Amino acid sequence: MNVYDSQLIAKFLIKNGFSSVNTPEDADIIFINTCSVREHAETRAFGRIASLNRLKIDNPNLKLFVVGCMAKRMEEKIWTKFPFVNFIVGPDNYRKIPDLLNDSITRGIFTTENNSEKYTGCIASNDRKVSSFIAVTRGCNNFCSYCIVPYLRGRERSRNHKDIMREITLKAFEGVKEIILLGQNVNSYNYGVVNFAGLLKMVQTVPQIERARFITSHPKDVTDELLDIISSSDKICNHLHLPLQSGSNRILSLMNRQYTREYYIKLVEKIRGKLQSVAITTDILVGFPTEKEEDFKATLDIIRRIRFDFAYMFRYSKREGTRAAELGDIPEKIKGERLKEVIALQNKITKDKNSELVGKSVQVLVEAKSRRADEFYGKTKENKAVVLSGNVQIGDIVNVKVSEIRGWTPYGKVVYE
Ligand code: SF4
The missing domain is CATH 2.40.50.140 (Nucleic acid-binding proteins)
Structure with a gap:
């Protein structure tokens, strides 16, 4: 989503006569687009912001923007810790950026939450050329207990399908072959009478578009109608990214994931029964507060049973303001050991599954x-x-x-x- 948002911001700049350069030293404006989903991402962003101060000495007219989720979550801290930063702009306030490009205003914070902001009429620039991201929803209503996203990106709202189709058609004329529909919970897309399956049906009618993908799906929102449209279409890719997070029902409940391990296993069986050669990938979060050895073993067990094609694996990172932050934490050493074990298991499965392609x-x-x-x-x-x-x-x-x-x-x- 941040890549897409960066492309959205790039388009605002292009429209105002700016073009991109290859090094920060050559830039008159620098944007640092930040993520708050894990502490590690925030620490790296702080390091990056600090490192840009030296450029201001050589180029006093340089404008530094800090945008994205950290801009909203830590506006005061960034404002005081980095006085050389000119503008702090939250994810709902990017329309403000063109106004900040002239010299009449030199510093400010713009982070007001705006749950009606869908960037209607804004077409992101596309430097991926062959494949293009298109956001179809913004925000999230799920409030998984470990996740800061709903507090920073607001409630879920779906873009008008006509606006989405206009953007896709334009991208198709630019030579894009593959569309990747984006949303924090993409398969709960709903605009008037058009649900996510309905949107996919429309996307596949664009002649120049050869492939359509989507991320990220929530397991609770995978419908038969969605599987049917994937199964009947040549263009909609047979890949579902379905974050599991944990194989323990106790932890899933504490995470507020709204499904059980039994539901998830049945869902995967159904998907594999309906879709030929489908790939299922996932996210795994180890070391959630109170996670015991038996909970972790349940996660390893479900990974062995399902045999995911690929997984993104993380250790839990406490996010102040979320409900999970009130549940305490477990030692980093245990988290690290569990992460190592889960990575070793899944990487072997990924390699074995890819090896099945040899000769095909x-x-x-x-x-x-x-x-x-x-x-x-x-x-x-x-x-x-x-x-x-x-x-x-x-x-x-x-x-x-x-x-x-x-x-x-x-x-x-x-x-x-
Ligand atoms: S579905 Fe859960 S993890 Fe994903 S963005 Fe929404 S609250 Fe966060």
């Missing part, structure tokens, strides 16, 4: 040049990254015969059939 042909959308000059990088419909060689252009959809696994990444040559 997969369809890949070529996204970019790889690190080696004669190789390219792309993704399968199941969202698996593949390195390939062959006579291809970025944006091509090609069949690749997988010959080996490098690390855990499938590699192969293009086959012409």
Whole structure:
């Protein structure tokens, strides 16, 4: 979502006659787009902001903007700790940015929550070219007990489907082949009579768009109608990112995730029954307050049973202001050990599952040049990254015969059939 928001801000600047430069030293304006989801992200952002002070000495006209969730959560701290920062702008206040580009105003905080802000009529710039993010909802109503997002990005609101389709059509004319619909809880999209399955039905009608994806889905909002549209469409990718977080019902309840492990397992069985060669990926959070060895074992057990294609794995990070912050914390050492164990288990599963592709042909959308000059990088419909060689252009959809696994990444040559 932050990548998309950065593209939204970039468009405001382009419209006002600015263009991007390659190094901070050449910039007249610098934006630091921040994330508050984990303490580590905030610590890094503080380091980054501090490091930019030196540029102000060489270029006193340089304007520094701190935007995003940290701007809203820590406005006072940033304001006093970094007096060289010009503007602090929250996620609902980006429309203000063009007004701040002229010289009549030099410092200010703009972080008012605005639950009606959907950036209607604003089209994000796209530097990914082949694949483009489109936010379809903003905010979240779920209030998972560990998560700060609903407090910073406000209540969930869905964009008008006509506005979304206008943006997609425009991107299609610019050469975009793949659309990635974004939302904190993307599958609860609802605008008037159009639900998420209805929105996907519309997206797949745009002729130039070859693929549509979406992140992040909440397990409680995966409907039969959604699975049916994925199953019947050539364009909607057979990949679901379904954050599990924990395999322990006690912890899931404390997290306010609104499902049980039994529900999740049944849901995965249903998805795999309905969708051919579907990939299921997840997020796992270890070391939640009060997590005991038996809770952690339940998480390992469900990972072994489900065999996710991939997982993002994190240790719990206390966020002041959330309900989980009142539940205490467990020692960092235990969190670290559990994280190591879960990563080792899932990485092996990821590698084993990718190894099953060796000898098979997969369809890949070529996204970019790889690190080696004669190789390219792309993704399968199941969202698996593949390195390939062959006579291809970025944006091509090609069949690749997988010959080996490098690390855990499938590699192969293009086959012409
Ligand atoms: S679904 Fe839960 S974890 Fe995701 S943004 Fe909403 S509150 Fe946070």
